[in-house]
Amino acid sequence: MEATHLLPEVTWVGVLIKTVIILAIISALAGFGTFIERKVLAFMQRRLGPMHVGPYGLLQIAADGIKLFTKEDIIPQNANKLIFMVAPLITAATAFIALGAVPVFPDFTVPDFIPFIGGTFVPSIASDLNIGILFVLGMMASGLYGPLLAGMSQANKWGIIGAARTAIQFLSYEVITALAILAPVMLVGSLSFVDFNMYQSGGVSSWLIWQQPVAFILFLIAGFAETNRTPFDLLEHEAEVVSGYATEYSGMRWGMFFIGEYANMITISVIAAIVFLGGYDASSSIGWLTIMLKIAFFFFLMLWVRAAWPHVRPDQLMWFCWKVLMPIAVLNVLITAIIVLL
């Protein structure tokens, strides 16, 4: 914690600037993520992907955005209108609130020549909570209300099934996430991301993935389930439930679900990178580049897995969670606890 005392004081202006940066960049990145996903999936199937809007299809995001914003916002007749309208906001909002407590971009000081806000110190974490991990996991868990309420409010049977799957999937895998991350938390003895980063500042050999390989794999699996990514994307599995909880959604409300999903992917990538892969190196100038690479790798891994692996059935998902992963997670916590005590 010594290094943080050397940093300038965090003012509310800095936090505000940071919030705007997170909102602007992450929602742009979420849009960009859809482009990257389409490109990577296309390459893995030896296709070109989007090519015609802008150079290499780069402006496809803009085209998608225009489409989403101008599309008619349909609210079904028998839907519970208020809940139907609020549900996408829950997904997007919780995803961004979760990002408020993780270090996303390097800290910097606004140059002096910019009027009004010149000289303001912008921290890397919008809100450096001492229970950072707990807060982020809690926020991501409460994000399940988005798909759940969306599915239940839309008076559509596919939506109901999607909502039911949301409940079983998120509730099951929340347990795994928590148990998996509990073991590193016991080793580090703190819930703050900064402490995790400090604990692993001794180079590659000090990364927690070497001490906690099982927890890392468990966290990754649970992270895929929590971000609703492919082996576990039962919520909106097109072949079975049309679009699950998002069946009746159109336009920007549908888009918000996806911005939330991609923001959650980024959050999970950040947590995995900081908790298990050493995080950022605050002392050197390329330290932030390394965490960006780690985050990019996890993001790529999610797309990669989507291209390679098939879905699982809901019963397989539950079986895998409760009968395989949870015993392993509990054993891992137990063994870690014994080692820490000794």
Add this chain to the structure above:
Amino acid sequence: MSLAQFKNRNVGSQSYVTLDVGKPPQGGWCKFKQVAKRTFKGELFVGLWVVFRNMLQALFKNDMHTVKYPLEKMPISPRYRAIHDMLRLLESGNYRCIGCGLCEKICISNCIAMDTRYDEEQRKEVSEYTINFGRCIFCGYCAEVCPELAIVHGPRYENASEQRAGFSFFEDMLTPIDKLNLQQEYDGFGAISPNADENIKKTPLAY
């Protein structure tokens, strides 16, 4: 294999080879062993490697399957039956059609209509020739029956339009006189496609 084996229609009595999938695990311990074996077999990583290899080949060996259709087109086979072409004689530039009327006779959907007359030199001349592409089923009989190789199927398969009549005037189907040197001779049905060499693959007898 002898012919008698192929003539045997009693499905089920042939000597089929059943796949050796082994016995399903009996009891909890065997089931656990199977799960553990499958878990650590690393088959999931084989799957990951397969798609990654495809990506590398697509990106660095330029092995993409995509054809950017309106900009790029696949070579089509000479056997392809699209909008008809009327060919000209290379020497004189006259159209080859002698007005015999065979194509009109053989057309099974009755879509060819032609009219002929004698010109000043008492040669037969085609005065009217239309193909109703609303009716044409592109069977290819007209091209097959033509004694002069005058009506053939050309490569023009992009025939979406508001009025298909626009394709059917004799002058439209006729090779333009200034492009006579570019006129492709008709290879006929059974001809191989221009890129046939690339498409040849080894007969998969190895497995």
